[in-house]
Amino acid sequence: MQHHHSVDALGVLPGPFGAGLRAALASDENVQAAFEVDLTPGLRFAPGLLVLTDRRLLAQGTDAAAQEWPLAPGMALRMLDHGGVGTLELHDADRRLALWRFTLGRHPQALHLQQRLERQLALLENSQAVAAPEEEDTPRCAACGTPLPPDSDECPACARQQPPRASTWVLLRLWRFARPYRKQLAAGFALTLASTAASLVPPYMTIPLMDDILIPYQSGQQIPTGMVMLYLGGLLLAALLAWGLGWARTYILALVSERIGADLRTTTYEHLLRLSLDYFGSKRTGDLMARIGSETDRINVFLSLNALDFATDVLMIVMTSVILFSINPWLALVTLVPLPFIAWLIHNVRDRLRTGFEKIDRVWSEVTNVLADTIPGIRVVKAFAQESREAQRFRAANQHNLEVNDRLNKTWSLFAPTVSLMTEVGLLVVWGFGIWLVARNQITVGVLAAFIAYIGRFYTRLDSMSRIVSVTQKAAAGAKRIFDILDHVSNVPDPANPVRVNKVEGAIEMRDIGFRYGSRTVIRNLSLDIRPGEMIGLVGHSGSGKSTLVNLISRFYDVSDGAILVDGVDIRRMAVSDFRRHIGLVLQEPFLFFGTIAENIAYGRPDATRDEIVAAARAAHAHEFILRLPHGYDSLVGERGQGLSGGERQRISIARALLIDPRILILDEATSAVDTETEKEIQKALDNLVQGRTTIAIAHRLSTLRKADRLVVMDRGEVVEVGPHDELMAQQGAYWRLYEAQARRAEEDAEAAGVRVESTRQHSAHPAGK
Secondary structure (H helix, E strand, C coil): CCEEHHHHHHHHCCHHHHHHHHHCCCCCCCEEEEEEECCCCCCCEEEEEEEEECCCCEEECCCCEEEECCCCCEEEEEEEEECCEEEEEEEECEEEEEEEEEEEHHHHHHHHHHHHHHHHHHHHHHHHHCCCCCCCCEECCCCCCCCCCCCCCHHHHHHHHCCCCEEEHHHHHHHHHHHHHHHHHHHHHHHHHHHHHHHHHHHEEEHHHHHHHHHHHHCCCCCCHHHHHHHHHHHHHHHHHHHHHHHHHHHHHHHHHHHHHHHHHHHHHHHHHHHHHHHHHHCHHHHHHHHHHHHHHHHHHHHHHHHHHHHHHHHCCCCCCCCHHHHHHHHHHHHCCCHHHHHHHHHHHHHHHHHHHHHHHHHHHHHHHHHHHHHCHHHHHHHHHHHHEEEHHHHHHHHHHHHHHHHHHHHHHHHHHHHHHHHHHHHHHHHHHHHHHHCCCCCCHHHHHHHHHHHHHHHHHHHHHHHHHHHHHHHHHHHHHHHHHHHHCCCCCCCCCCCCCCCCCCCEEEEEEEEEEEEEEEEEEEEECCCCCCCCEECCCCCCCCCHHHHCCCCCCCEEEEEECCCEEEEHHEEEHHHHCCEEEEECCCCCCCCEEEHHHCCCCCCCHHHHHHHHHHHHCCCHHHHHHCCHHCCCCCCHHHHHHHHHHHHHHHHHHHHCCCEEEEEEECCCCHHHHHHHHHHHHHHCCCCEEEEEEEECCCHHCCCCCEEEEEEEEEEEEECHHHHHHHCHHHHHHHHHHHHHHHHHHHHHHHHHHHHHHHHCCCCCCC
């Protein structure tokens, strides 16, 4: 049984706007849910309120007047949550209507609002089916369990969750990139107008050539040579003028379109670099590469060729229509007979082509994703002899791409010939009507010949315009995927008025911080003070939140609750780039770029001198092995450093962190990927490095943290113990259990190794063994 809560039953709505929204409700309007928003779309703290009733969704905030959206079929409320910030998006069938943001502490209330809205929409869309008692054999959606409508295999709830289709209007958003080149675009349009006008001169000159020269000649008159030369010269001049103007137009607009495409690629890539890590966690590398590469190329081709052709076609059709009506209005009307049929056909095919091209884009991303996965991981593929499996993955993705293209080509292959057939039929009708007019002496043969020449150009342009539907929908689908990136707001934004960071002492204070990955709490109620120059060791079981904590300190994510302060300033008040210049980070899995050793060490300081690079390498105990390489510091390393061992990559990574001379040093399992001897060398360098720097170290082997000033023991996102190694061992608590368990494992490994060595010796002492 469905329960409704009236306004009176619910009581006063929450928040500062509750009373106003309550007064706006009708007396018979039932409130289903209310949700308090605490962030603006620009990620500033401000209150707001969403109220769902049985007929509409209302919203009130500090930055705008109250808004409302009547509930309608196809509407959906989508929820995203990444890096401490949740997002609610209201969509209809075609576009996004509104957006709200909130901290993830309010996630349960947002989820409740989303579920109540879905339930209300289901009642609205299928009220009779919901009101009737369901039979035991009622078909349900396999994904979400929602009852399916009669005679349908499509789930309305799942259909609402599909991404909105790209509208052709999205291409108008490209104007922000075209605006700097508006003068060149205006010149290109003027040249297009002039070249189109010049190309329309020759058919008009056929009228006097036919009526005044050729037809009188058949009646026995002499051909006036001077007039013939004049007309032929005019035709040649018009052709040359059309050619020159067309060349200038094409050249100017091609230059402009290339610059628009380059600006689009650069802007998209720069925006991508500013997004937080959670965005990349949900995206495939191949998909992002395809968007910035092939999608921008497709838009560039559309702007440089197809949009220019479309503008020329429109001008040609308009100007030709004016000339035709000026010559003979009745014959011009007959010329336009196929237009309504072609417009109807374009309208019906357009949506099918648009959705088809969007699907092709997604499927093509699957192909590039296989390449992006396999090529960087080719060593793993070969190590496990999975070449045939990866080939099959690519073959399957390629086959899927082929099938989707085949389905779309069925529609497109029928569309283009149908338009051509209509134009041919139209030309036939014009011939018939024109001959009838000549027979009644209403037009001359020259007028009919000029008409046929104009109509040939008119129908050719009409056919070209119909074909541009395909490329326009391709460009619209590509533009939507580009603006999906540009519209995404970073969950780690820069403040509007950042605090300038000139020098950092290194004092870190965490005040009751909390953090969630989606709906899963990772850090809760954590408070910790770290003094400048202090070395802190983070220990705990896998999944206890150690790496998440250093990610929060580095501001790769923002906390959901509480605050992190450096030198007494909330790090969210600092510019992200300024703050991170004072942090040196050494990851568990070092990443090297394709380039020289020196370039990789100097990545954080590209202007560093060779002496500074060498000094950093010496401090990281990397100088000796670098000199053994064929070209020393100028030796090229392969992609991701595949030409070096794990220990060598790690030491270069440490040198890279050393070179920027950070005040805060974060070591995330920095020595876990190296052997014991290499670890000793790195440890000697780290002992000198941590002097005077605030250091936070995560280590797999607890013995490497014995020199830390304090050890912080974490469990399930909370700090359970803090203190020096000896003190924590004396307490025999969580740290003592971790240390003892690791020591026992080390002893067991040593004993097992000793047994294996002993058995080997016994076997070698009795080689016959028989």
